[in-house]
Amino acid sequence: MKAAVYYENGGPDVFRYEDVPDPECHRKGVVIRVEAVSIEGGDTLNRFRGALATKPHIVGYQAAGEVVAVGEEVDNIKVGDKAVTTGAFGSHAELRAVSARTAWVIPPGMDVRLAAAIPVPFGTAHDCLFEFGRMKKGEIVLVQAGASGVGVAAIQLAARAGASMVLATASSDARLEKLKGLGMTHGINYARDDVVTEVARLTDKHMADVIVDSVGGPTLQTSILSLAYRGRVSMVGQAGREPMKVDVGSMMGGNRSLSGVFLGAEIATDRVHDTIQQLIQDVADGALQVVIDRTFALKDAAEAHRYIESRQAVGRVLLVP
Template structure:
């Protein structure tokens, strides 16, 4: 098969021959027709986010395609079935292993590129807003990087669950786009201080932070009493200075979270909760697909550059 490989961390992304994996017990081998591109892939390509032990070194955390082979102990799937799902690595390839517990039958009318745009972003949003953040109707939720794939999913999820949503983005067009998704307040961080804007809005009860770094004290400043910050990214670095006095007096909570390293059993439980909620809403046009742009698989470097430059509104996908 062919796959995107590197000779070393930070080296060029090259589409070339690679060993084809074989499905083990409980696994499906998927002929990849589309693979989602995520910030985690950019960080891994730079050598700063190694895959979990035992997982593929090939980039790619979500795929859609057809079942090409079935491992021992797997029931409910046949060769040729259309599926999509979350993987811990290996998606930027012609073939990828998918744990059968995370495999989702692809609904009719949902294209490969659309299906591949869903797992990482929506499971991340569900994990951090619902499972960890315990979002409730009427809460004020601040989502940073609202025009990212995760941000777009998180805005729609929080809004659908009855929360009031604010988002930070870069540029007026992205502000307008986030408002279309359900954000009642969209803040262009290029020209407006989000702390002041959120305080004027009534503060935030829950903050989903993909940024890190110096956003931490700013998040604390606009977080309400008994509020929660869920940190899921480090776009502005891993070092931050927290105000422990504010943390104490306002009874704030700071929680770090990553999806990739969770045990597959936990991911399967999240999947069992998310997909019955999401897929009917997608079919009924109550939730929008937010597919920004597709590249063919050999153009992975261009796809990474597009994402790294912040040009996207929603998901970037590679076509196999």
């Protein structure tokens, strides 16, 4: 099969488009013929500095396509089904093998490209808001990096759950404009405006009850300073790639809390598996929206990663073999 591989960490230029051996199907796994790869934030981070589990290495958490092989111990997925899969690596390829536990059947007639972009970003956003953020109807939510995959999902989920106000940050007014139809109440251009000052102004100094922060670095301090009394920050990922040196002293006086969130630690549990399956169905039914910014050919993985790192995208960038 063909795959986008690399032999060492670095910028997008480390990618090579090469022939590699086809993956084998585990007795508890499935193999799909990939039709769409959703490039996740962790994919760019892993390419930059993550461990190479194989050499050459095929990066990538998430891909969807047709099931072409099923292990003898798998009974909930069959050959010919369309499925979206997640795993520690291996998505940037024509074929992808994963555990059946991290594969979800795509409803008949659903666009595979949309399904490809759901499990990690929507599952992560859901956990950030509800499992760890404990969001309740009527609360104010702030979504850092609102134009990211997790951001786009969190805005919609918070609005659907009855948030009284959904604030989101992005690097330009143009990117914020594209978020208005998803349920964002007010946008904050962090390249121009001070986020903490704007949150105070927009909320009449109440601040945010729940914050989803997928950026980390200095942005995490901004999130902490934007918390309301008893507010909660769900910190997921480190998209900013900068050290997380924060002062958490202000959290004690306001009974505030900070939770680290990693979907991968619980993705094989019944709770998360069932949540993601429902989120896929919600998108299929039109209750939630997947935003696809651009699509690149698999052979152009370097260009796709470079585009993501330019911070121009709104929603997900896909690769198509």
